[in-house]
Amino acid sequence: MRRVVFLLPLLFAGCSCQPDPVADGARPDAAPLAHATPAADATPPAEGTLSSVASPTLSAVAPGAADEGTTVRNYVYALLNRDRSASDAYWSGGRTSSRPDDALLRDIADLRNLRIDTDSPIARDTEQPSRLREVPVRVRAITGTGTFVFHGWYRLQPRPDGSGWEIHSASLQPVVH
Structure with a gap:
């Protein structure tokens, strides 16, 4: 309901961001241009000036690489498939330490199903x-003996060649119901 109240003044007054054709010296009965096309000999904007072209989003990894959440999910699914070499490849240096940060997840016996929910990544540097x-995560693991829930995070860094993300560290804690 509040949205309607805020929009009502705009309906009656018009939008202030549109130029007034009469005030600009244009004829009120003239038809507006359908499509404005840039001239072929148009020069690019001078350096240091704002351009109407959006700049690409800065990324520490190559364009087209899997994002942080997808990397974490792919890693966990490799764990579900019991493919240790594939799951270890997601870690920094291509292997985990002797006791990985998420060892409690890696050591679950009789794992039958695994679900991971990821939240938006958070920058941890400046x-x-x-x-x-x-990447904050919630993991639900179903085993032959019951269901286990874990909350925590995975920290990622760019691979040395910039081709994608790799896991730097993790922290998972069981949630008691």
């Missing part, structure tokens, strides 16, 4: 673009 990202 660099532009960020080179240390934290």
Whole structure:
């Protein structure tokens, strides 16, 4: 209901961001241009001036690489498939330590189903673009003996060649119901 109240003045007054054709010296009965096309000999804007072309989003990894959340989900699905070499490849250096940060997830016996929900990544450094990202996660693991829930995060950094993200560290804690 509040949205309607805020929009009512705009309906009656018009939008202030549109030029007034009469005030600009244009004829009120003239038809507006359907499509404005830039001239072929148009020069690019001078350096340091604003351009109407949006600049690409800064990224610490190559364009087209899997995003942080997808990387974490792919890693967890490799764990579900019990493919240790594939899951270890997601870690920094291509392997985990002798006791990985998410060992409680990796060591679940009789794993039957695994669901992971990821939230938006959080920058954990001040660099532009960020080179240390934290992905909050919720994991639900179904085993032969019951269901286990974990909350925590995975921290990712760009691979040395910039081709994608790799897991730097993790923290998972069981949730008691």
